[in-house]
Amino acid sequence: MLKIESLTKQFGGLTAVRDVTVSFEKGKINAIIGPNGAGKTTFFNLISGMHQPTSGRIVFKGIDVTRMRADQVARLGVARTFQTTHLFDKATVFDNLIVGHRLRTKSGFWDVMFNTKRLREEERACRKKAEEVLDFVGLSHAAHRLAADISQEERKRVAFALALATDPDIVLLDEPAGGVNPEETVGLAELIKKMVNHGLTVCLIEHKMDMIMGLADKIMVLDHGEKIAEGTPAEIRSNPVVIEAYLGSEHAAA
Amino acid sequence: MKYLQGKAGWAILLALALLFPLVAGNNYQLYVMSLAFIFAIATAGMNLITGYTGQLNLGHAGFMAIGAYTVGILTVTYEWPFWGAFAMSGVVAGIIGFFVGIVSLRLKEHFFAIFTLCVGFIIYLIIEKWDSVTGGTVGIIGIPGPAPIGPIEFNSAVSQYYLVVFFLVVSLWLMHRIVNSLLGRTFVAIRNSDDLAQALGINLMRNKTLSFVLSTIYAGVAGGLYAGYVRFLGPDLAGTHYTFDMITFLLVGGIGTLLGPVAGSLLVAWVTQYLQFLADYRMLVFGPLLVLLVIFFPHGIVGFYYKKRMEREMKKAAAAAQANRAQAVNKEAGNNA
């Protein structure tokens, strides 16, 4: 579904991502792990179109999306969440989600001026979608609460819902369990499994090893921008290079 | 307060506006009110790009001046009929707005603010120096008032007031439609977070440009009305003075609300009248006021009102939910007993 070939990104003198090649299969849960600063979020930014790669190719569903803008990539079916969830705090949870489906609508200024049928239908569709995704993540009861008032775990769920509202094929989750306690983490992991069961492909960055090991079909390990390992959880767990990368940094600090 | 909500609330405000001439003591009060309404229209436009889409346009008055001068030049120099010239005021401002927009909206926030400040200044300079067309520092005088439409004439202060109210209503209605639609939500998403909006498939440039062009059209139309109402123009209409005024209106009334621009324009206009003795020194009061507002009341009056209302509604909803739960528990207890 998503093929990355020799992806490289340089910022001035710093190479954040170096020559990474990997492919993500449809319907699988792929995890990306690595020490801090390994380039994981930059990697996501490259795939989702927020940054232009210095070199390399990104092919999604057979289409070369390397030079596309973030909104174009989103429309093709790549959704993503961010490490810090940027919800519109002054609006309700439900309100936040309505715009999630906007990319699938076509109404423009003239539709608004003349209140065309198309506008009314599309607004209805967006609201319906918002209801659906809210229900999917299990937060229907929170629909009318202010986004500012919900807990961190609920915020993460809303972020998932927002991504789902775009009707994606693949979802990139950047630290979906950040700031969430172990119990809630299990809940979020269940939600991710549910997403895959409904036909989505998931790619996530996480630091919580238990979550990753229990969830992922394939893990890719990045260190200093390079891919140092790739494989099933069992393979990664016993891979000496990976252990070195994680422990090595601790040794260096000691 | 319930009767102030929704359509009923707007109807009351409209009624008040329509009845005002009966209460007004003299034509001067009508004049102040009409001018406040004209600036409210321009401010509503600024609200769209700044309040809803989050880009601070410091050249807004420049576009109002473009609209005003379009009417002035077309009617005085080229003897166009008023309404024809008036229609062009929005068009010309919008077209120039489009070109300014596609260049400036690619820039990050601060650059955009600075760039628009410079654009506003360029517009001012051009108006001031291009004597042959704009009359330079002398400006344009003798602009005709609005021409009669059918049997309706606009010769009196009252009729002109109603004309302005008409345009205000139309502008607000259109703004209402935009803001509550998917389009409005798109703008708000952009203001909330560029990155998130993009990740949701929103084309930043196209939407920002649309918002900007719409805001300049509003400014241009307000300018056209200004020209027909005040009947003379000078280059300082493009000056930062007016842009800063409108920022004050926005802040006082409430950025990002529908009623904000109107409330702000009216309030400031009338307070200014009462503080007439301050004249040019009113900024001694308004300057610190702006600072205080931004620090303590960034949502302005209307925003504050909406916030309180929402809090009250949340409390009621929470209380209702709790009552329901209590009822359910009682029922359970009753069933188990």
Add this chain to the structure above:
Amino acid sequence: MELFFQLVLNGLTLGSVYGLVALGLTLVYGILHVPNFSHGALYMVGAYVAFFLMTDYGINYWVAILGAAAVVGVLGVLSERLVFHPLRDAPPIHDKIAAIGILLFLEAGVMAIWGADFRRMQTPYNEIVEIFGLTAPAQRLLIIVGAFVLVGALHLFLKKTILGSTIIAMAQNREGASLVGINATQVSMLTFFISGALAAVAAGLFAPINLVFPSMGHLVIMKAFVIIVLGGMGSIPGAIIGGLIIGFAESFAGFYISTHYKDLVAFLLLVVILSVRPEGLFTKGVR
């Protein structure tokens, strides 16, 4: 040759003034991360304070400028403490609006105290100087020399003293700086003080050639904005080089194209450059 020299001299003069003002602006931008729209008002207040120290109290030109620098420096610190510090977590648009509020207040204040008339500042340096057979008004030479000395002193201060390096550190990385124990409050206040002082000195040096009036800061500040946008927000060499570029462009364009529209030069440059390179000339940012 004489003409060319005059144009160069004029360019240097303008460049010096614009550079000093832009320098203050860019220093503060490093702290505030928002363009300080009230900077032009600080410039203007500097001129007025110097002017009135000289006329009402008969104080020497140089001392008056120093006095103005001190007063405006303090004004800068006050604005930081009372306005920008409370707004540090607010969205940037609030900082911009607050700066505008300060600007309006200062302009009105100056008008209230001293009236709106145009004033001519006297300078003890009215003579024309002769160098290498070319004539140059002493005041212009003074501006250029003064600006270079000031910039040189600032450079030494920033690079060679500990206090100076804390300013650079904070401008580069605020959190990191406070983590290593740099007192953010102290650095912010110091930066604002220096920024205000620079603006006041620039105004005091330039005012005798121009006039003193309440809106004298408008044109200068906008050109300063253009300079820091082109030269890179927060970049000190950018402010200086940018200032010189704009100064020369204006001087030559003003003569060869039209004096009428010479003020447009800076802005047209801005429009052209930003259209082609939206991130500015010298920024090597991530975005």
